[in-house]
Amino acid sequence: MAAPLEVIVTSDSGSQLWNSSVFDLHSGSSLLSYRGGSSSARTMTLLNGQYLLSAQLGKNFINMWEIHRKDQLQQKMVCPGLVTSLTASPNGLFLAAGVAEAVYLWEVSTGKLLSVLSRHYQDVTCLKFTDDSSHFVSGGKDNLALVWSLSSVIQLDLSHTPEPRHVLSRHSLPITDLHCGLMGAQARVATASLDQTVKVWELSSGELLLSVLFDVEIMSVTFDPCEYFLFCGGSDGNIFQVSLCSQSLSWDKSFQSDNDGNQVFKGHRNLVTCLSVSMDGTLLLSGSHDETVRLWDVQSKQSIRCLAHKGPVTNAIITAAPANMFLPDSRPAVPLPRFSRHLHASEGGESGEVCVRLGRYSQEDEQTYLQKADKLNYLMNAVTDKSVFGDGENTKVRVAELEEEVQTLKKVNKDLYDFSSQLLTKPT
Structure with a gap:
């Protein structure tokens, strides 16, 4: 059987047989499972396509597994406190965790704690990186x-406290979930709250674009990849689909089911803790405290598969299957370092070490994109010329062969002409 392109990764608080499990998106068959402990909500993340990470429920450490080894016990990364949220940057270079009211940021390659951001006044509930x-x-x-801008958070001057780029402060009760769309720094961000609203923001400016009021508390939120729809998981088990392309859409509205794209997915019996959409936007995955994970067809709003669990579902995501997930002999290219719990590296016995980071204008010799494109075009033309004409002595030999072939063709053409002339002028 060919390896699947997309897989479902789930976890529940029961963890009687395993911590996390991997299922085939289209068949629902179980592919892999990872043993040891149980995962907290909104803490499951893939690191560089090589490791699966999640925070231990009710404990102050993070579980780590090599993505391809289903029979292993987890490694443990001890944290300064109870981890309430966890995420890895898509490029695999940084790991961020919410511990109480602070956000801890590590550099994955060295394990160094780069920054501790204490700008929240109460516990951090969710963390997400932009796709870039x-x-x-x-x-x-x-x-x-x-x-937060990553470039402003990573700095040498530890005496300077980083400040967030924008403070989104229009919710009146705790934020339960958030989702970052595509387009990097130009992305839209959706936030869900116990105040029964979901708000959509412009990340670059921090402006509020849309606020939707519901009849219940919203526990989870996500976009489809094209951002045609906003999916919101309610505390009553319903999933609400909000059309973002409706002509009648106003910036402040109340949700009403209609024929204009606003619909309700009904099937869960308890609050919906997590939502995820497939890459083509046709399938919606939801996890609930009713101990089930459901896969929905977005167009028909029908539940096409139900995966039973042994406890309230804490995490459920659809993700592209890493290249080495199903290769038994593969190993991570780089082993995970020992992550520091202290902001100052000197406390770990590394005194005298100097960390140098390139400044904004220090890379003067770096080629521009146009220069790289010109160089690439030159190399491609050179390879093409070489493959066609050869180089050095081979060129002369090739030219001689071509000239001889031309003479042969001319002779054949002349003979054909003479023969045709004689045939046509011959008297009958």
Whole structure:
């Protein structure tokens, strides 16, 4: 059987047989499972396509597994406190965790703790990176969502406290979930809250674009890849689909089911904790406290598969299958380092070490994109010329062969002409 392109990764708080499990998106068959402990909500993340990470429920450490080894016990990364949210940057270079009201940011290659951001006033509930890894957004019980620029957070001057790029402060109750769309720094961000609203923001400016009021508390939120629809998981088990392309859409509205794209998915019996959409936007995955994970057809709003679990579902995501997930002999290219719990590296016995980071204008010799394109075009033409004409002595031999072939063709053509002339002028 060919390896699947997309897989479902889930976890529940029961963890009687395993911590996390991998299922085939289209057949629902179980592919892999990872043993040891149980995962907290909104803490499951893939690191560089080589490791699966999740925070231990009720404990102050993070579980780590090599993505291809289903029979292994987890490694453990001890944290300064209880981890309430966890995410890795899409480029695999950074790991961010919410610990109480602070956000901890590590550099994956060295394990160094780069920054501790204590800008929230209460516990951090959710963390998400943008798809280009340039920004991340944190939401908390203090009703705030903060947009952080990664370049401003990573710095040498530890005496300077980084400030968020934007403070999104229009919610009146704790934020339960958030989702960053595509387009990097130009992305839209959706935030869900116990105040029964979901708000859509412009990340670059921090402006509020849309606010939708529901009849129930919203526990999870996501976009489809094209951002045609906004999916919101309610505390009553319903999933609400909001059309973002409706002509009658106003910036402040109440949700009403209609024929204009606003629909309700009915099937769960308890609050919906997590939502995820497939890459083609046709399938919606939901996890619930009713101990089930459901896969829905977006167009028909029908549940096409139900995966039973042994406890309330804490995480459920659809993700592209890493290249080495189903290769038993593969190993991670780089082993995970020992992650530091202290901001100052000197406490770990590394005194005297100097960390140098390139400044904004220090890379003067770096080629521009146009220069790289010209060089690439030159190399492609050179390879083409070489393959066609050869080089050096081979060129002369090739030219001689071609000239001889031309003379032969001329002779054949002349003979054909003479023969045809004689045939046509011959008297009958």
